[in-house]
Amino acid sequence: MRKTGQSGKAAPRTQDPEGTRRNILEIASEEFALNGLAGARVDEIAARTRSSKRMIYYYFGDKEGLYVSALENAYRQVRDGEAKLDTDGLPALEALRRLVEFTFDHHHRHQEFIRMVMIENIHRGEYLDRSDAIRDLNATAIDHIARIYARGVADKQFRPGLDPLELHWQISALCFFNVSNRATFSHIFGRDFGTTDALARLKDNTVEMVLRFVARKDALPDD
Amino acid sequence: MRKTGQSGKAAPRTQDPEGTRRNILEIASEEFALNGLAGARVDEIAARTRSSKRMIYYYFGDKEGLYVSALENAYRQVRDGEAKLDTDGLPALEALRRLVEFTFDHHHRHQEFIRMVMIENIHRGEYLDRSDAIRDLNATAIDHIARIYARGVADKQFRPGLDPLELHWQISALCFFNVSNRATFSHIFGRDFGTTDALARLKDNTVEMVLRFVARKDALPDD
């Protein structure tokens, strides 16, 4: 799909391939996040689109192709957002705190992304396999935490011997679960964990938990 | 068609309502855990059953009724298993360690359960709402950790002011994610987190993380 160089802004057209594609992808992302791969309906997606079912198949091949694109779309958006955090000037302990807080909030802000990841895990990552675009996006996601950790160890603030990737795992777990399992958890224990108050407490706990895990005892405040 | 001994139990019958029901539920649980509510096929379930599609509707009403039963089934099995852990004789710190280790392993042993919970969360707990059976099962699930925590605080091993339910949340998060998101996580970071080695490390980390979060500084070993 090549775009010839044009002068000025593109004039409004009756035909707008790029816009159509984007519009379809947007609606599809919503529907898949809402209903899952099997649960989403191509006809329903088409109906909500400014375009038609014909166009879905024209641009994305089939339902699964559309799903994979929606998945890529979700990852791309979220990773783009993550890149905005900058902690380079901060002391390691503070940087880590910021990172965890940011991750917590970021997950909370992008619930459709969380849902897509849940759905994809139900499918055992089968469709992720078909997308080389996604792996590339995440290769650098680990860098940030690795840098902070290295800094903290050098400063004798963090205990050595931890694996940044495993640390990332733990942080992800705490922040992800917080969104992914809220429905069942709240229901079962009869307490709403979605209130701003509950969320604030969970965030504090999460930060605290990570910091206590990583920091050396003497770098922590007294109990 | 085998004959059971006449050991007081019902003689073998060609008609076996209880057995049929259980058989259907068993297969249905597998299929729903495998494919989700929308993804599972009633015909496929029926085919794998010793019985027929008609019987599914006879005993469970409709597809959703069958799904709710499968969900209840999953919760019941897992909660029954959990009840087996006994830490009452142990010092609080050791008891908590055992609890976390057990939870970690237990989640790992019951991946179909995890999948059912994931699926139900995709459905926002809508079907959990329809089942009063499940809430009752979990009302006591929090007791165990609450007892350990209270003991630890009394013994000056744990820092006070924590909420057992929130603690349970954190532990669940770490152990749940470990199963639920393995597919995408492993894929994205190109490292298999399902090996016995990786699991052992993650378990250690998880235990460590919880203990460091709960214990008072002076109750912990040096870094």
Add this chain to the structure above:
DNA sequence: GGCAAAATGTACGAACTGGTTAGTTTCGTC
């Protein structure tokens, strides 16, 4: 203006899917 390629609209159909209809067999019990 003319033309091929890209983009789009309309309508349809084959296969699937949840659910049912209608009828048969089994079984406790009186």
Add this chain to the structure above:
DNA sequence: GACGAAACTAACCAGTTCGTACATTTTGCC
């Protein structure tokens, strides 16, 4: 050993769902 209820079977049905065939318009380019 008759009888009604419970357990069960097989075939079928109607609505849905993904996907496509065919026709048409728009666009870039000479």
